[in-house]
Amino acid sequence: MKSIRSICVFCGSNTGYDENYKKTTIELADYLAVHHYRLVYGGGRLGLMGVLGNEMLTKGGDVLGVIPKVLVNEKLARIPNDKIITTADISERKQYMLDASDAFIALPGGFGTFEEFLTMLSWSQINLHQKPLALLNIDGFYDPLIQLLKQACDAGFAPKENLNLFVSSNHVPELFDQLAKFQHTQPNKWTN
Secondary structure (H helix, E strand, C coil): CCCCCCCEECCCCCCCCCCCHHHHHHHHCCCCCCCCEEECCCCCCHHHHHHHHHHHHHHCCCEEEEEHHHCCCCCCCCCCCCHEEEECCCCHHHHHHHCCCCCEEECCCCHHHHHHHHHHHHHCCCCCCCCCCCCHHHHHHHHHHHHHHHHHHCCCCCCHHHHHHEEEECCHHHHHHHHHCCCCCCCCCCCC
């Protein structure tokens, strides 16, 4: 696997009620900036997205926002024009994020965050990419999703090996250790 230099982070356009979501988002941004990773993210100024982008820019980090034109307006766009790409729609946005990133991390978020992570996971299982995916599982936020994915495997809808297509941790440095060791595997999804 090639080295990871550009990381796409999926996260909420709200901050959530738990202060640890914001605190850990700042910790992630600081880690990315200090270790010279480029952040690819949704480009918004609200919620965890805004916290992440603001912290990266404050630390002088390399930032690329990717935002669909339907969401571009003065209330949602966050970053300077030279650091943002506008796409025609959500599908083009996800493809651009895939092409621009070496790995993916999902912070807590809502339906959009879930959809983005699950898209990259489903694309990985059919070998459209072999890039590492990670859940930053702050305060067990993603425990129900991990359990649902395990249940799908236990019920015969996916091979158990698909659970190796992503890593999970609630600590930023540990998550990066796991990303560095990640090896993509592709079991035959359609074998009973």
